[in-house]
Amino acid sequence: MRTATNVISLRGATKQFGGLVAVDNMDFDVTEHEVKGLIGPNGSGKSTTLNLISGALTPSDGEIVLRGTPITGLPAKDIARLGVSRTFQLVRLLPSMTVLENVMAGAVFGHRRRWGRAAEQHAMAILEKVGMARQARAHFSQLTYIDTKRVELARALAGEPEVLLLDEWLAGLNPTELQAGIELIHALRDEGRTIILVEHVMDAIRSLCDSCVVMSSGKKIAEGTPEEVLSDPDVVRAYLGDEDA
Numbered sequence: 679m680r681t682a683t684n685v686i687s688l689r690g691a692t693k694q695f696g697g698l699v700a701v702d703n704m705d706f707d708v709t710e711h712e713v714k715g716l717i718g719p720n721g722s723g724k725s726t727t728l729n730l731i732s733g734a735l736t737p738s739d740g741e742i743v744l745r746g747t748p749i750t751g752l753p754a755k756d757i758a759r760l761g762v763s764r765t766f767q768l769v770r771l772l773p774s775m776t777v778l779e780n781v782m783a784g785a786v787f788g789h790r791r792r793w794g795r796a797a798e799q800h801a802m803a804i805l806e807k808v809g810m811a812r813q814a815r816a817h818f819s820q821l822t823y824i825d826t827k828r829v830e831l832a833r834a835l836a837g838e839p840e841v842l843l844l845d846e847w848l849a850g851l852n853p854t855e856l857q858a859g860i861e862l863i864h865a866l867r868d869e870g871r872t873i874i875l876v877e878h879v880m881d882a883i884r885s886l887c888d889s890c891v892v893m894s895s896g897k898k899i900a901e902g903t904p905e906e907v908l909s910d911p912d913v914v915r916a917y918l919g920d921e922d923a
């Protein structure tokens with residue numbers, strides 16, 4: 679029997695902010711080609727968990743392993759180089775650069791580095807994939823909201839990451855854009871990419887995720903397929919009173 683290869687593993691990952699334990703002893707594995715959803719009520723520690731994996735924050739305790747290599751506490755740029763790319767809740771693009779230049783920056787500083795012409799050709803191919811090739815020479819200020827999100831996704835993909843972290847990538851989209859956004863992530867899923875996504879849009883969780891980890895007050899309270907976790911009484915209880923319940 680073939681066993682799935684772990685791309686990312688968290689072992690007892692913990693983050694304290696003063697007296698608050700924002701992430702409390704988290705354990706989970708993400709296997710190759712898996713789309714893993716990280717869900718839970720507001721303030722349950724999802725973004726902090728992504729920040730621990732990407733190196734934006736250093737764990738207070740525990741270990742994070744990328745394909746067998748401990749990455750715990752490494753600087754974010756080193757973790758990106760080793761193969762973890764992410765998008766942010768609030769899009770972070772460089773406004774002085776064109777769409778193409780922003781995506782090229784992802785190719786230059788990512789996992790599989792490319793320079794000059796090779797970076798440009800690769801960036802154009804990724805822009806094509808996310809439906810932004812025609813706006814390659816545009817600046818940030820000229821883009822619609824969903825297009826800024828597409829460009830940020832392209833920047834994250836341009837480094838050819840081993841694992842892609844999406845932090846509420848679908849948040850703020852109108853219903854038509856949401857459909858387009860879900861289709862785009864579906865296409866990445868169909869390419870066999872390994873993805874961890876933090877998301878509040880349950881339709882997206884149901885249609886995109888192989889499995890989900892549910893967090894509440896920093897702790898993992900459930901893990902399984904979207905159907906399993908969303909019918910778990912503990913999960914329903916954790917969400918009660920939350921607008922997404």
Ligand SMILES: Nc1ncnc2c1ncn2[C@@H]1O[C@H](COP(=O)(O)OP(=O)(O)OP(=O)(O)O)[C@@H](O)[C@H]1O
Pocket residue numbers: 695698700718719720721722723724725726727
């Ligand atoms: N830099 C920080 N300093 C202090 N407390 C923080 C910091 N970042 C997050 N927190 C706190 O840690 C807890 C978890 O926050 P986090 O943003 O990870 O939750 P979340 O599940 O992503 O929430 P949301 O769904 O609202 O984005 C919250 O109580 C939050 O206020």
